[in-house]
Amino acid sequence: MSKLKNAVLGCFSAASAFFLAVPSVNAQNPPKLSDPEIAHVAVVANKIDIGYAEIALQKSKNAEVVNFAKTMSSDHQAVINQAVALVTKLKVTPLDNGVSKKMMADAEKTKAMLHSKSGKAFDKAYIDNEVAYHKAVIAAVETVLIPQAQNAELKELLQKVDPTLKAHLQHAEMVQSNLK
């Protein structure tokens, strides 16, 4: 029972990291982030999913899971590239912050959980985490990052990323149902 509890907590820890990153944060009381901090959070969120994909590409033998992981790696790198190009153009330096730090710390726990699994158990843990993670990131983008972005181009980039995240979530849910 404790192993199951740990697996569930591991799957959801990264997903809920954003809203737990600041004490008493919820959708009604979101953290206040500057544009440099928003840019940093956006890059970190994408890097985290690339990290998860790299583990899946090492460990999974399931063709659907591998295809999904390759897509995550490619797409999230494309988003990072767009974000880097924008901050370079705007001469903004992404600023590390408490939210980013918490996300990265929790991602390390999730990665450790993923590394501890193999076979079908790994595939399920990876996809379950992808579903939860994308739900959390979509909520963060829509309720915090987009509303709080001051720069119009940064806001527009986040708005353009939102449909990609939603398509990822749909794709993850499709793979999740096929694994059952």
Next chain:
Amino acid sequence: MLPLLISCNSGTSTVGNPHSSTDTVEIRNMKFTPDSLVVKKGDKIVFVNRDMVVHCVTAIEGDTWTSGALPTGALFTLIAGKSSVYYCAIHKVMKGVIIVQ
């Protein structure tokens, strides 16, 4: 940046019809717009990727064709041969249909 023109015929029709028309399907926000087209055999359908991620337009029912990897800004021209259902082979939740009358 000029869009990269990539053409790949279906193999069912390779001769352009001087009376054919051209329709454009935009790939934007992870959707095909429009996602349903009614065309005549020999019409051109130009898919253009307006997203920041790579897509790959591929028939899954009715016909056999694929654009291959389409980076941002790239075009894929299909000469309409048979009715087909297609999707993005990378993002399999993205689907569309071409009805050839």
